[in-house]
Structure formats: C-alpha cells, structure tokens
Amino acid sequence: MAEHCAVIGVGQTQHDAKRIDVSQYGLVREAAERALEDAGMTYADIDAVVVGKAPDMFEGVMMPELMLADSLGAVGKPMLRVHTAGSVGGSTAIVAASLIQAGVHDRVLTVSYEKQSESNAMWALSVKVPFQQGMVAGAGGYFAPLIRAYMKRSGAPEDTGIRVALKDRQNALKNPYAHLKLEGIDFDQIANSPMLWDPIRYLETCPSSDGACAMVLGNAAVAKKAPKKPAWVHATAMRTEPTMFSGRDQVNPQAGQDCARVLYKKAGISDPRKEIDCCEIYVPFSWFEPMWMENLHFAPESEGWKMTYEGATALDGDLPVNMSGGVLSSNPIGASGMLRFAEIANQIRGEAGEHQVDGAKKGLGHAYGGGSQFFSMWIVGDQPL
Amino acid sequence: MRDVAVVSFAQTKNVRRENRRNEVEMLIPVVQEAVEKSGVPKQEIGFYCSGSSDYLAGQSFSFVMAVDCLGAWPPIAESHVEMDGAWALYEAWIKIQCGEADSALIFSFGRSSPGVIRETLVLQLDPYTLAPLGADPVSLAALQARALLESTDHSEREMAEVAARNRSNAKNNPYAQLTGDFDVDELLAEPYFVSPLRKHDCAPISDGATAIVIAADDVARKASKKPAWIRGIDHRIESHQLGLRDLSQSTSTSLAGEKAGAIDIDVAELHAPFSHQELILRDALSLGDDVKINPSGGALAANSVMVAGLTRIGEAANAIWDGTARRALGHATSGPCLQQNLVCVLEGE
Amino acid sequence: MSEAKQPIKSIVTPSRLEYDFTPGIATTRFLRHMEEGRIVGQRCAECTKVYVPARGSCPRCGVATKEEVEVGPNGTVTTFCVVRVPSENIDLTLPYTAAHILLDGADIPFFALIQECDAADVRMGMRVEAVWAAKEEWGPTFENIRYFRPIDEPDVPFDDFKEHL
Missing domain, CATH: 3.40.47.10 (Thiolase/Chalcone synthase)
Structure with missing residues (x-):
C-alpha cells in the first residue's frame, strides 16, 4: 500500500572544524539550497520539512528547529524534529521518507546538521550528575574496550584498524566536501599516530565537525519529473535495544543484526554481499568497519576483518565501503547519519563524482547511535522496487 | 488512509x-x-x-x-x-x-x-538576537496577551473565566495539579504578574x-x-520571529484544523499554557459556545512540558470513551507564543 | 574597509542553567548502601539477572526491580582500554586503565579505573578488588570506590565471562 519514495536532490555543506563564516541558519541553508537546486526546486515546492540533530546542548539552543522554520521555508508547513542519538541523521531521512510512503506528502525536504563549534560539545556531554558514575576515560574510552573485545573474539590482525583508516582517508581525498583531507597519507603515518585510547590511535578516530546535509524526497510522480536520475528507496528499518542489560553483546548487537535482516527482507535481498553494490556506513573509529561488516551480514562472525584485509571494502573492491571517506573524514554528528544515506543515494544516482563506484545499482546507507543501541538503515536502488 | x-x-x-x-x-x-x-x-x-x-x-x-x-x-x-x-x-x-x-x-x-523552566525556555529563542535579551516565556506570552486584548474584543475578564473554568473542570481529573473553584471577580482583583497576565492566567x-x-x-x-478513531491529524509551524506574526491569531492552528477536518466538534482539549491562548485557539478553530473546552482542566491545571500536548489527545479520547463526545479534538502547541500547533480529530464508531 | 565594516563572525552569549537532579528510588538505595561501604544491586524477578548499579528496572524485561543483592567487592576485568590522552575534568597520570569489571554476584559489568598495576599488565580475565576511600570520607557517592587493583587469584577463563564484555 505504501507509495514509492525517491531521493531526487542531495546537498551538503563544506564540513570543517569551525564554520564561523555562517550562522546555524546559513549552515542549514547551504545544504538545503544545494539539495533543492539538485532537485530543480525551490522552498515553495516543498510540502513538509523534517529536521534532525543530535543533542541540543551541542549548539546551546533548545529545539532549534523552531528558529530554523523561517530559514528552511517551513512557515505554514508541517515541521518535525527527530533526535535518536548518533543514528539521528538516518532516522530523520526515514521519517521524511515515511511521510511520502504514507501518501501524506509529495515532496519533503529533510535536513540534518551539527554546529558544535557554537557551544562546547565536550561540556555538553559531560554535565556532571552527582549520583551518576563520572566518565573516567573520555569519549573514546567508551568504545576502546569494545574494540579490544572484538579483537580478542575475532583474532583480527592488529593492523586491521590502520588499513580501514588508510582506505577512508584516501577516499576522502576524492570528496570535495570532506573535513579531513590528509594529502599523502600512508600506513606508517596512521600506525605511528599517538595511541589515545589503546587500542585506538589518533588517526583511527573521527574529527568533530560543523556541517549539514539535506535531501529532497519525492513520490513516484515527482521523481519521474526530476531533472536528474532519482535513487529509489527500496526499504528502511530502525531497531533499538536497551543501552545496558545483562549479557548484551555490544560488539555484534542484536538490534543491528535484526535491523539489517528486516531491511534485506523488505528489499528482497537474499545475499547482501552479492546483491549490494556499495555501502556508506557509520564508522567513527576505524575498527567499526569490520565489526559492522559482520553485524550487517556481509561476513560471518569474526571474519569481517578479512574483507578489509582482502581489499573487498576498497573503492575498487567487490563491496566498496565509505567511498566518501566516511565519518572518519567528516563528523557533524547530527548530520553524519544523513550523509551516509545521502552519499549512497548519490552513488545510485551516478552523482558521486570522483568517488563514484561504476555502475552502482543498489546501495546500503547505515547509521547507528550512542552505545550501539540505535540503528537506522536504508536500501536505495536505481529502479523502483 | x-x-x-x-x-x-x-x-x-x-x-x-x-x-x-x-x-x-x-x-x-x-x-x-x-x-x-x-x-x-x-x-x-x-x-x-x-x-x-x-x-x-x-x-x-x-x-x-x-x-x-x-x-x-x-x-x-x-x-x-x-x-x-x-x-x-x-x-x-x-x-x-x-x-x-x-x-x-x-x-x-x-x-x-x-x-x-522560565530560564530554560529562553534558550528556545534565536541565539543571535533574541536569547541574549533574556525574554522569558511568560513575558513573551504577555506580549501576545496584550496584542490580543488591544486588537480584539477579548477581555481580561474572559481570561479569568478561562482560568476559573479550567480549574473547576480539573476537580474531576485525578491527575490534575491545580484545581478548585475560583471567583472571577476575586481573580481580577489580584495584582498583575507580568501585565496583562495575572498568576491565574499561567499554567502551573x-x-x-x-x-x-x-x-x-x-x-x-x-x-x-x-x-477513538483518528479522523484527521495535521500540524503546522509559523515564523519564529514574533515581529513577523500577528500574535493575536494562530494561523498555524487554523490551517492544521482545516487539514485535520476540525468541524462538528463536541469536545476540544486545547493545549493553552496561558488563558489568553485558549481564546486565540478557540477563534482559530472556530469553536463555538456549544463546544465543551478542556473537561480535563487543560494545561492551566497541569502542564508537564513535552507531555501536555500528548495528554490533550489522550483526554480527547477519554471524552469519546466516556460518551461526552462523538467527535473530539486534541491540540498540542510548541514554541514561544503558539509557534507550532498540532490538531488531532477523534471520533467514536 | 574600515574596522567598523568588518563582518561580525561570532558573538559570545554566556548562559547558565542550574539543575537539581533526582536520583530516584533505586539509585537512592544504592547510594545509601555505598555510604555504608557496601555495593548492592537489584535482581530482576523475571530474568533473575543482578544489575549494579540498579536504576529500578530491568531494561531487558521492562519491569521494576526490587530484590536487593550485595555484590563484590571483588570482580573480574572483562575488557579494558588504556587511556593515553588527557580528557576534560579527568585528573589522572597517563597512561591509565579503564575497565569493565564484572563484580562477583553481578550480571553486568561496571566501568571503573584500575590502579596499582602497570597498564601493560592489565589482562582480560584478571581478578581485582575495590579500593575504598578512607571510611571517614564515605558519602552517598560512587566516589567511595577510588579504583580497583589486582588480587592474587588466577585469571578467569575467557569463556566464563565472554557474555559480559
């Protein structure tokens, strides 16, 4: 019964540590107007706006979508604001798509952003609640023990993470919007970068960026009239599990496995490794690539690292992953998930420029949040399903 | 659908x-x-x-x-x-x-x-030009009330009547916070809190x-x-810049109501944290005197922020379930001076 | 262009909000036990797992928890990381070790520091004990436990704690 939905416009900002050349209004408009232009539209053509962002304290504005209503042309229209931790960019795209799939709207603009430089993000994350356990290890300290657990369980070679980081950083050199572009990056530079949260090295971590991403979504009638090739949404899925419970497998979380399974089923995919041409997945620390390859059923448990090792996830591999350079190269948190969804749509549209995978027909966009308890994913294809 | x-x-x-x-x-x-x-x-x-x-x-x-x-x-x-x-x-x-x-x-x-809460909600405003002024939500609501009183026939007495009726209705609501019988003349004899609002005009x-x-x-x-069947549901947002809006009206509520099919309503649960906002919302939705407003006591009797709008939809369903209404309306608002509004129309079999 | 015509790129608007947080029933009880030098968790009546610190519910079963169970003070390191980078508000000599510690009797690990042990010697499966602050300093706080340190017991095999990484 659901209507078809397609991505008909994609836009993103230049991502950087501090975009002090623009206000929050300017930042979201930079992405939104690029997406509208790509779709051959203006704000007036849009029926509804869906905004996504991670915690409000990152910018110091409570429910900032209220103040963005004017700049995003939403006055007189429905506007929603999604917040599902790190997965929010993906969930926001899914909510926007569902407005079209439900047949409620024909054209929806969706925007995700983060402008962390306007507040103090580290402060926002470390409000001290007297009766809660304090953070004892900083941001990476939460993830490093899980990576150690993965290394122990899988027996992956210690340089797997370095190889992932090298691939993503080289891919970023082909992406004009990427925040971190390290010309001449090589294996030794990453291997010799400081160990921050052992086993995580500096160059295996993501930056913190200001940036925004936007997409224009349309129903079948709108997509058929779009100036450029649309990317059709074949399936979307979201799954959540509790943050902490006894016996929780945080290395290969059930919520991620279930989310991928239901996603493939809806998209009619039985062999994801074979049928999916490329992926943009949320990898904030390099080691999450092999972990997610297993979680997403591209590799058997404990063998995800082999895909990295064998070059399968490289731009010229059989399942390229994070052609854009990924979260390791640009991380405007609230937008990071939507960037994955938008980059994969651009691959399908043949609009990915220098990091285009030739002939990509079916792709996966993936985002996750917090302590690997929130997942959102979509499959897009070059034809309606 | x-x-x-x-x-x-x-x-x-x-x-x-x-x-x-x-x-x-x-x-x-x-x-x-x-x-x-x-x-x-x-x-x-x-x-x-x-x-x-x-x-x-x-x-x-x-x-x-x-x-x-x-x-x-x-x-x-x-x-x-x-x-x-x-x-x-x-x-x-x-x-x-x-x-x-x-x-x-x-x-x-x-x-x-x-x-x-009066300090927290200041951070909802534009951070470059409005938030630094420290305009708190009660003061902004007072601006809106003044605009209403000056540009329409509505009066402070009507506002006091709204407050008294909601809190009297709330006596039958075991979940309400601020309930009781209040005399309108006595309320009007109270001093202003932020003129033209008196304490009774504000939600707890x-x-x-x-x-x-x-x-x-x-x-x-x-x-x-x-x-309680959802016959229509729609929401709309207005400008964040108060100077760009006619604060005495709620065009977003009117539009959402129109899209949601808000006609022939028996009971309306309106999310109005200030008494004058109920008057604005009733006008926006063209709710006549025959429509029963806020049998629960509304937001003037209990206003858990982020919750009170959803509660209005629940209370509208209650009106269907207890037979008070064949068609009931639940409304929610967000942002300064009713910036964003949602209307949900419910109906029994 | 004169200085007055330079674009304004940023303004600073300090804001200050104060919050008075409520720990809740279960955490209050946990903190009262901490004040007495005891680590007390709660058992879920449905899945029988012991949570520490308990927040009054079993997140997996979605039910309120009541039965109290004393756990620790010894435990097992299930996984860890070695911190070699300074963080805001953390005043410790680098490098130091932060670990997931499964307290004896508990079914969920606890994030804590390991001290009195070279970072290179910390292992998955290592046995540790809680080191408490001086008794006269105890209050209703996590900080009564300063850190954990190794004890002279054989390591626990990986298979025995692999569900609690």
Missing part, C-alpha cells in the same frame, strides 16, 4: 516536583497501564515513539535511558522526537499509514522541576508522563470496545 484509533491512554499524576522517582521509575507503571488497557499484547506492538527534551532534563541524550521502561528485547522499532509527545504520535501514525506497523506505543515525559509548573497506544483497523477493533 488506514483507519487508526487511540485505544488506550495512561498518565501519571502531575505534580510540582517529582523528587522520589527517576524517569524510568515514573514511566514503567504508565507504560504498563497503557499497554494493559490497550488490549494489544505487548509483543505485538509494532512501533514505539517518544517525545522529550534534553534541556528540560538538563542532560544530553536524556531519552536514551528512558528506553529502559519498555523492555526493548528482542529489539524494537523505535524513534524519538525532541518535541511534545503529540508529534511522536504523529510520527507513529505515519508509520502505521506506511503499513510498517499495525499498532504503536507513544510516550512522553517531562519534568520542569530540576531546572527553572509540572512534572509528569503520559503513554498512549494507537492501533489500525482490525487490530483496534479487536483490542478495544470503543476505539
């Missing part, structure tokens, strides 16, 4: 300060009550969506731990809006319209007591939580003896 109905509604008592329980301890009984009353087995609920605010809670990612109240195992399809729970209900309704779920649990929680400061289950078609018919 699929037929979707509200099949259950549960809420905590609204209190000035819930300082015994944490959010999860508040939510567990409410969520369990909503699930039990719904008649939909918990394992069959297809989607979950919540509404809450980090700034209200004073912590980033405050909604994350709230998931603990659900027993999200095996993993569930779940989402969250940084908005009043009424918009979470809208997202859930959309999911059901897509055919992605046949039922959904919506919940919201909000405690104003940890912080100072509340802590509370609400949960609602909605279900589609046969799932609703099987689960509930009297589903």
